[in-house]
Amino acid sequence: MSLVVSASATEAAVEPSPLATSERGSILVCTSVIADTVDGAVTEIREAAEFGANVVELRLDFLKDIDLLDPKATLKRLLGACDAYKLPAIVTFRPEWEGGQFNGPEPLRLAVLKYAAVLGAPYVDVEYLAANFFFASEGEVPLSTKVILSHHDYDETPSDEILEALVKEMFKGGADIAKIATTAQRIEDSARMLALPGKSSGPVIALAMGEKGLPSRILAPKFGGYLTFGALSDSKTSAPGQPTVTDLRKLYRLQDQSAATQVYGIVGNPVSHSRSPALHNAALAAAGMDAVYVPLLVDELRPFLDAFPSFSGFSVTIPHKLAALECADEADPVAERIGAANTLVRQPGGGLKAYNTDWSAAISAVETGLREGESAEAPLKGQRVVVVGAGGAGRALAFGALERGAAGVLVCNRTREKADALAAALGDGAEAVDYADVASGRTTGDVLLNSTSIGMHPVEGETPVSAEALGSYKLVFDAVYTPLQTRLLKEAQEQGCITVSGLDMFVGQAAEQFELFTGKPAPVELMRQATLDSMQPH
Template identity: 85%
Template sequence: MKTARHPSVLKAATQDAVEASPPAPTTHQGPTLICTIVTADTTDAAVTEIREAEQFGADVVELRLDFLKDINLLDPAPTLKRLLDACEAVKLPAIITFRPAWEGGQFKGPEPLRLAVLKYAAVLGAHYVDVEYLAANFFFASEGEVPLSTKVILSHHDYDETPSDEILEALVGEMFKGGADIAKIATTAQQIEDSARMLALPGKSSGPVIALAMGEKGLTSRLLAPKFGGYLTFGALSPTQTSAPGQPTVTELRNLYRLQNQSAATQVYGIVGNPVSHSRSPALHNAALAAAGLDAVYVPLLVDELRPFLDAFPSFSGFSVTIPHKLAALECAEEADPVAARIGAANTLVRLSGGGLKAFNTDWSAAISAVEAALGGSRQGGESALRGKNVVVLGAGGAGKALAFGAIERGATVLVCNRTREKADALAEALGSGASAVEYAEVASGRVAGDVLMNSTSIGMHPREDESPVSAEALSGYGVVFDAVYTPLETQLLRDAKDQGCITVSGLEMFVGQAAEQFELFTGKPAPVDLMRQATLDSMHSS
């Protein structure tokens, strides 16, 4: 067996060739398991969490002995037996982990004692034990101490980065040569492209692999593990009980992302943005996909730069696009719908049969329709209620362009303001006659106003819920105030507008409307609009 190497040496070992793995491991063929981690600090609390794990729908439970304060390491049998009996009672296989501080765990005691406890857990019938790769030599030093009925997971954690593909593949190969039944690698995602590389790792291995990227940019590796053949993925019992950054809950994995239904053929859609954790798009779209009976899933995608992300996930079928990528979405598309091209921004990308992407903009019609309804709907003869109105648009980004374009299309006069005046000037010029730019401060203070105010900025969105893009006094002259922000449902801007006697239009209507159009572009099926609206509201009320 090879001598275990220090992590810094391991990362530098790119020149090491991956030798042939032993024949015993075979690529994982069964369903990807959902594991939850018990991190209670007492045995009583751990038993309670084991029962909760079964109730929430976990397939496996990982017992972190290093968190327990009441375990007697000189006589661990009572604690181990009680925990394993609790798992047996609810028919949950157990992974016994005793993570040392040098691998990110809590245990700071002697290694021989730690490894002896793990071996004893195996003797007592644990389905799995998790052993750090760098301790494998010592764990396997004496043959016959670990029964073959216990599967050994050799694990490696990198809390700084995701190493190169060459290092990752070499590490997996060495784990199997070193005695692993299952190889586990958890890295830190510095960008979402790292998640793509971790997802690909199980498919490159001769044996079962758990490959996960930590952090929000690594969330995709957890949500799509079944599609890419991962042995298991992790979910917390609740949002407050996560054991690693970016970890979803077991309930989300089962009910929202339907992991038990995913396969290699599952189509993937997602919301691309930064930030994106606040988005209700996964709740809305996954509900619609499930209702339509489609083998598809929709995931949040925290993206720094759009082009590298698109290159890293060429098999994904389509994307909703939000701040700040709507302009880049149009630039990255091989084709564009004429409306998106005219607006100069896209909120939807759909995969073409040849592999490229086509850009659409569904923002403008959803928002404009909601504002028209607030103004009383169409006039006699089908004329828009916006015709002849003075509309002030806050923001000149992708959403602002869509709102301004829609208002001009409906016959309104548009004033564009943006914190950077040059962007407002450029948008007004692009809109042509009927549009002009104005200083942001003029609108924010109320010195310039109109009939309708439409906010396309992110002010009022998490984490700026208590802020408004304009003063409350500035709203007194408007008849209708629309806010594209939909989380929270009633922003500070809308509260102020209501106090000033304005009719308010929540971003929820725009959100549901644009998503319904996206769903139809993605799937070719009619959108269940009422279901999508209710799913969004349910998601907002449950958070």
């Protein structure tokens, strides 16, 4: 698409942006002001300054009380508030046809944006498809205002060829900064968007919307992005999958990232409930590591690993623990024996080595619980252990119970074939039983280990085993840690059982992962506290 370019726009595009590099601390963190009144917008500008944003986007299309016949007063007040808090402003007036709120005439909308530039707005955001109209008359936009040409795709992330061509056309069309926001259908789309700024000679904002696009927002500074967006709160996001400014600044230490920053992450589906980012980022910061740990919502493990070959290591959770072992270039002998891995560590040659830190953390927590009031050196010895779930975590728990001397391990799973396969893989001492028999109490044991996600947020009301079936167990362990007190554990306590929360397993396995990732001793108590803090309402 060929666009008409004004002389003023051409001159502005030649001038390099002072922050168009990937040097440490160069990223701009922008908050969109989306209040529907001018008074509310002024309040949000103040909050943006308090929360640590260093740019605000004034979304005029959200305002209900803007006087379009005379926008001067509104713009002056909003830009004045930005000046008072030393926050540069991006003035945006997004039309409905580009995903915004404004449905009025185009000439009026573009005139308001030009007037914002005349009043001294540092940036205006103009839709790429409206660029030829915006630049139709030369000299109307001061060179002091940077023009962001933007394009939003709410359906998908186009091919690399289309994305790269679009960025080039934006700069040809008068952009000082090119902005592309797409929708991530798969997490691999995040990788392609992260790579986009490095393929351009000018500053680029490249973001993928949705939870699978979150890495494109968190890791923008590492990959040379010009700007990333953070919301004032979870309820004030201006685009799907947008993190908060507070999380970007404090949890992911955005201002400390550089091209050299190592990246770790939690791979799973679902993954939004995970407290791993809180725990690992706190530990990495305490250790003084130039590293960040991010949530990664992954559909298929192999394509994901191929898309992010530079990442340094991964925690792996449901449903990818079996695939993690299959995708690894080499494996620790224990992980091979278990047949599942929850940890992948990048090796000096570039390959990935698989480990399993689940089993020792969980079994240690169970043994500690069984030792209450006893002094047994091997508290699981001679116990009849029932494991619910035959996935990666179930494999680790069943293996660990046999390793520590259990008299027998009964494995159940909603899909009986998976339980049969796990029992066969474990060999002597393991037996598959019907899930319905365990859930109802027809089959019982001494120790119950739940490895499934049943009862995990947001389905806290569910339980894998009925309350009536719990009375015969000495101890009940639940791998779920969100919430800390699951329905299973509450009902087990009422039946007089010793209960062990998944928190101990979670912190323990993560501490071992941290040491595998970094070679440094894990700050276990700090990691435990960071997990608990992250579970408090904000």
